[in-house]
Amino acid sequence: MTDIGYVRSDLVDARPAPNRTSGPIAWARKNLFANPTDTLLTALGVLFLLWILPPLFGWTIFNAVGPNGTVEECRMENAGACWAYISSEMEFFIYGFYDIPEQWRPNIVFALGALLLTPLLIPKAPFKRTNAVLFFLVYPIVSYFLLAGGVFGLRYIPTEKWGGLLVTLIISVIGITLSFPIGIMLALGRQSSLPIIKTVCVCFIELIRSVPLITILFMASIMLPLFMPQGTTVDKFLRAIVGVTLFTSAYMAEVVRGGLQAIPRGQYEAAAALGLGYWQRMGFIILPQALKHVIPGIVNSAIALFKDTSLVYIVGMKDLLEAVKTKNDTALEWQSANTATTGYLFAAMVFWVFCFGMSRYSIYMENRLNTGYKR
Amino acid sequence: MSQVSETTIDREVDTSHMKVSKTNVAIDVVNMHKWYGDFHVLRDINLRVMEGERIVIAGPSGSGKSTLIRCINRLEEHQEGQIIVNGTELTADLKRIDEVRREVGMVFQHFNLFPHLTILQNLTLAPIWVRGTPKAEAEATAMHYLERVKIPEQAKKFPGQLSGGQQQRVAIARSLCMQPRIMLFDEPTSALDPEMVKEVLEVMISLAEEGMTMLCVTHEMGFARQVANRVIFMDQGQIIEQNEPEAFFSNPQHERTKLFLSQILH
Numbered sequence: 001m002t003d004i005g006y007v008r009s010d011l012v013d014a015r016p017a018p019n020r021t022s023g024p025i026a027w028a029r030k031n032l033f034a035n036p037t038d039t040l041l042t043a044l045g046v047l048f049l050l051w052i053l054p055p056l057f058g059w060t061i062f063n064a065v066g067p068n069g070t071v072e073e074c075r076m077e078n079a080g081a082c083w084a085y086i087s088s089e090m091e092f093f094i095y096g097f098y099d100i101p102e103q104w105r106p107n108i109v110f111a112l113g114a115l116l117l118t119p120l121l122i123p124k125a126p127f128k129r130t131n132a133v134l135f136f137l138v139y140p141i142v143s144y145f146l147l148a149g150g151v152f153g154l155r156y157i158p159t160e161k162w163g164g165l166l167v168t169l170i171i172s173v174i175g176i177t178l179s180f181p182i183g184i185m186l187a188l189g190r191q192s193s194l195p196i197i198k199t200v201c202v203c204f205i206e207l208i209r210s211v212p213l214i215t216i217l218f219m220a221s222i223m224l225p226l227f228m229p230q231g232t233t234v235d236k237f238l239r240a241i242v243g244v245t246l247f248t249s250a251y252m253a254e255v256v257r258g259g260l261q262a263i264p265r266g267q268y269e270a271a272a273a274l275g276l277g278y279w280q281r282m283g284f285i286i287l288p289q290a291l292k293h294v295i296p297g298i299v300n301s302a303i304a305l306f307k308d309t310s311l312v313y314i315v316g317m318k319d320l321l322e323a324v325k326t327k328n329d330t331a332l333e334w335q336s337a338n339t340a341t342t343g344y345l346f347a348a349m350v351f352w353v354f355c356f357g358m359s360r361y362s363i364y365m366e367n368r369l370n371t372g373y374k375r
Numbered sequence: 376m377s378q379v380s381e382t383t384i385d386r387e388v389d390t391s392h393m394k395v396s397k398t399n400v401a402i403d404v405v406n407m408h409k410w411y412g413d414f415h416v417l418r419d420i421n422l423r424v425m426e427g428e429r430i431v432i433a434g435p436s437g438s439g440k441s442t443l444i445r446c447i448n449r450l451e452e453h454q455e456g457q458i459i460v461n462g463t464e465l466t467a468d469l470k471r472i473d474e475v476r477r478e479v480g481m482v483f484q485h486f487n488l489f490p491h492l493t494i495l496q497n498l499t500l501a502p503i504w505v506r507g508t509p510k511a512e513a514e515a516t517a518m519h520y521l522e523r524v525k526i527p528e529q530a531k532k533f534p535g536q537l538s539g540g541q542q543q544r545v546a547i548a549r550s551l552c553m554q555p556r557i558m559l560f561d562e563p564t565s566a567l568d569p570e571m572v573k574e575v576l577e578v579m580i581s582l583a584e585e586g587m588t589m590l591c592v593t594h595e596m597g598f599a600r601q602v603a604n605r606v607i608f609m610d611q612g613q614i615i616e617q618n619e620p621e622a623f624f625s626n627p628q629h630e631r632t633k634l635f636l637s638q639i640l641h
Contacts, residue, residue: 269450270487270546274501274553275477284500288491369491 060345074336081342085334089327093346096163096318102155106166109143113173121361123368136177143170159237163318165350167237171309171319172354175244176302182245183252183301184291188282190257201253208250213308216243221315240312248305255297259290292369299362303355321347384577388601392586395604396426400459401557401588402447407456409446416442417453418612426556429589431599431620434609435635440592443609444559447590448479461556477505480550484562486542488534494521494545495530498552506553513552520548524578540571547578558582560591596640600624608632 032042063080065073067087074082086093095103116135119125147166150156162170189201208216220239228234263286271281291298313322324347328340402424409417417439424430432440445451446458449465449472458465460475489497498517502508508516521527524544526537534542543563550558560579564572576598583589583602593599599606599620606623608616608631616629624640627633 264487266483266485266487267489270481270483270489272450273448273476273479273481274549275473275505276501277473277505280504284504285489289489292491 071334071336074334074338079336079338081345082334082336082338083342085327085331085336085339085342086346088334089331092164092327093320093323094165096167096323097161098163098166099155099157099161102149102157105146105149105154105157109146109166110169112139112142113169140174159235162237164323165320167312167317168306168309168320171241171244171312172302172306174241175248175305175309178245179248179252179301179305180298182249184256184287186249186253187256187260190253191260205250205253208246209254213244213247213311214314216247217311217314219243236315237317240315240317244305244308244312247308248301251301251304252298255294255301256290258297259292259294260286262293263290292366295362295366295369299358303358306354306358307351320350384573384580384597384601388580389584392584393429393604394427394586399426400424401426401428401461402590403457403459404443404447405457405459407446407453407458409442409451409453409455416612417446420456420614422607422614424557424588424590426588427586428605429583429587429603430591430605430607431595431603432590432592432607432609433594433596433599433635434615438609439612440609441561442612444481444561444590444592447557447559448476448481450481473505477553478555479557479559480553480555481559482543482546482550482561482563484565486534486539486546486566488542488546488549490534493531493533494526494537497534497545498549501549502552517548517552520551521545523551523581524548525574538571539567540574543567543571543575544578547575547582551582557588557590560589560593562592562594564593564595594639596624608635610635 031038033039059080061080063078065079065082065084067083069082069084071082071084073079074084091100091103095106098106116131116139120128120131120135125131145151146154147162147170148157148159186201186205189197190205192198192201217240220243221236224239225233267285267289268281271285276284310319310321312319313325318326324343327334328343331339400423402422404420404422407417407420408415420443422443432443434440442451446453446465447460452467453465461478463471463475465471465475488494489500492500495514495517498520499508499510499513502513502516503510518527518530521530524547526541526544529537529541529545534545537545547563563579564575567575572595576595579589579591579598580602591598591603603620605617606620607614608623608627608629610631616623616627616632618628623632624636627636
């Protein structure tokens with residue numbers, strides 16, 4: 001008969017890990033060459049990069065005509081991207097038909113926007129409340145009068161002349177900042193126990209979501225004036241902003257609703273049991289948690305809106321993409337085999353920079369807000 | 376039956392402050408009925424709770440115990456009869472509901488702390504926004520109650536970093552910060568490890584010793600014996616039997632009560 005009793009006499013101390021579990025070689029072994037399939041995929045990946053990267057860099061950088069080049073260089077055989085075209089037409093891409101001597105006005109708007117938005121996005125920056133009031137209330141008014149003019153001796157510049165990146169940014173910033181709160185309200189309304197509010201919200205969301213954005217923009221610009229009393233006109237630009245905002249609000253609402261549904265019932269009950277009113281329950285308890293869950297979806301909608309702004313060309317506005325397209329088609333003095341491609345690549349790069357920025361910021365916020373659940 | 380335990384706290388319960396008022400009614404439930412859809416979940420409930428009473432509600436799962444105490448702060452709506460809490464009758468009127476909820480604390484089985492707020496913020500939120508207490512004062516009160524439940528050092532942590540027993544003690548402190556006149560406990564120890572049950576019961580007993588009016592849905596029969604002045608037994612949505620704990624445990628009258636007790640007490 002064996003003795004199964006056992007008592008540990010001395011405890012084992014922790015030791016540093018052997019080399020196999022840390023260091024670059026271990027990393028490569030684990031991530032690149034873990035098994036034959038991985039090794040094969042790694043090799044194929046390297047071959048793919050060797051195939052794609054040299055011509056890509058060749059076209060965009062090594063054979064490209066720099067910003068100070070001439071159209072003759074762009075027209076040479078073997079020439080790559082024609083960056084000279086971009087730099088020469090940059091003003092049109094940024095401002096559209098905005099009068100050239102007045103372009104300092106949009107510049108101030110850009111600078112002011114960056115100046116106010118940056119500290120708003122940095123969690124540690126002080127004076128958040130003042131900053132938010134300035135950005136969300138004062139900045140739009142100042143920007144409008146600066147851009148449109150007609151007061152304080154500024155020359156009036158109709159919105160028809162605005163264009164390029166300016167239009168893209170104005171529509172996206174207004175669209176994103178308005179569609180977010182509207183979306184939250186719609187989501188809360190959809191969960192309301194009051195039948196009228198609920199029905200209105202459901203109808204709005206389902207109607208807007210089931211129609212393409214192009215249709216909404218088209219209706220806003222062509223159909224709406226038909227229903228308006230004679231003589232009243234609403235600015236085309238404003239109509240486009242309203243269309244884009246309503247469209248995105250419907251999507252935001254559904255994203256937020258997903259977040260609301262992820263919150264356990266106990267949270268609603270605990271908040272109610274403490275005597276908190278409806279808006280306090282939502283504002284302090286439910287929404288902070290729900291929105292945190294759906295940051296990826298919210299940013300997804302924001303990115304979609306940013307890119308959808310290029311659809312405003314349908315109502316005759318020249319956003320960044322349409323501005324590039326216009327120049328591609330009409331700037332005969334820059335015609336070459338690579339001009340149009342370079343123009344579109346430039347537009348793509350600008351869109352990418354903004355969208356990628358939003359994406360990274362959302363990941364940063366997700367990690368930052370994750371503290372509540374860490375153990 | 377699940378989770379029935381006989382945890383007892385090894386100390387004499389100080390009964391000097393446990394006084395049941397003869398005249399002041401805390402809760403009055405009269406001929407109350409409730410349905411979930413077609414299901415008649417609470418039937419003809421009559422229950423008068425005097426100030427200072429410590430009532431334990433027992434019964435098999437699905438008997439309507441939790442639903443009953445959730446009706447008392449209107450987390451559930453009743454369809455017939457009256458519920459009057461501290462003199463305010465509960466109706467669809469939101470003002471009255473908020474008035475009742477301010478004076479009635481509730482502790483849940485799953486704690487329901489707010490995971491995105493620190494412990495201190497969990498405790499001060501309602502006093503600041505519902506009672507309008509200044510922040511500094513609310514924080515002082517919060518620290519006082521955290522000390523009472525013996526975890527002041529956790530004030531800056533998030534709920535997810537605490538053990539179940541600690542979270543439940545925070546939940547009790549959170550309710551107490553509103554300085555309620557009545558406390559409702561909905562199976563406060565059912566989700567806890569046996570080791571942690573004791574620390575939560577300890578807090579509940581000390582609360583009873585101070586004369587708090589308490590309604591507890593619990594399977595802790597030891598607690599019922601030590602603290603309760605009345606035990607209510609429910610089955611199929613009805614109050615089947617109620618009595619003082621001594622008589623309830625030693626001499627049950629109804630067949631259903633006898634069966635229940637024989638199954639949970641060995």
